[in-house]
Amino acid sequence: RCFYDQKILQKAFGEWKEQWTVCREKKLSLRADYHYRHLLLNLIFKAWRAYACQQQGKRNKYYVAESHAKKQILLRTWQHWLLYVGVQRTKHGMQSVALAFRERSCLRISWAAWRRQQYQKCSGHKMNILALQHWAQSLQFRAWLQWRELYLYTQNEKQKDTRAVTHHQLWELRRCVGAWLGYLNLHRVKKRQNELAQQFHRSRTLQRCFSDWQLSWECRRRMQAHQRDLEKQAARIALWRAFAHWKHCVVLCVEETQQCELAEKHYKCHLLVLQKYWNLWKSRL
Secondary structure: OHHHHHHHHHHHHHHHHHHHHHHHHHHHHHHHHHHHHHHHHHHHHHHHHHHHHHHHHHHHHHHHHHHHHHHHHHHHHHHHHHHHHHHHHHHHHHHHHHHHHHHHHHHHHHHHHHHHHHHOOOOOHHHHHHHHHHHHHHHHHHHHHHHHHHHHHHHHHHHHHOOOOOHHHHHHHHHHHHHHHOOOOOHHHHHHHHHHHHHHHHHHHHHHHHHHHHHHHHHHHHHHHHHHHHHHHHHHHHHHHHHHHHHHHHHHHHHHHHHHHHHHHHHHHHHHHHHHHHHHHHHHO
């Protein structure tokens, strides 16, 4: 009986040890799984942080490039405006030179006509005046044609040197040249057209600059909205992962508690059996 009780105790202790070993191995496997998941999440977070830093660097480079492009556009606009102002000053100088030449030529023609009128006879006074007027007009017209040809030649040479200017500025320059050619007959109309052209050019330049600024502002606003959406999504993902981790930990704790309760019940049952056999052995003894 003693040997039988000892064997029963050995079997019960072996079963309890085997169950305890299984529970310990399960705990170790759960800890290893938890450690592996924690390491994997840490690696994913580091990769996501590196990607976010890279994206931030790209966005900073894009903002710097966009600022540089705006500065280059403003610099080109300023250079074109300076070129336009220089052309306008040149045209005004040529206008003043042409007017002075016309005045001098008119004075010379009038002086020659007056000298010839002194030696002409009274009978051909009106005819001589008409002839002189016709000759003056023809000479003035020839001088005007020569000056116009010379101006067109110089203007074409300047246009060859400034082929890098945009189509809009070339069109503005041609219209200003056409208005300047009609300046000799209609000074007030030419001046008004020049003022309208300058106002139109300034308004177009301001409109273009404002449209570029508006496009850049819209692009920046969209990028900020997209960045906020990414931050919200990242926060939701992190919250969801934390909740999933907490839920998994709770499930593990519940399972561990249940296993402990089962082990405790089994141990109590084993103790009751042992107590029962011990009481029987004592009663028989």
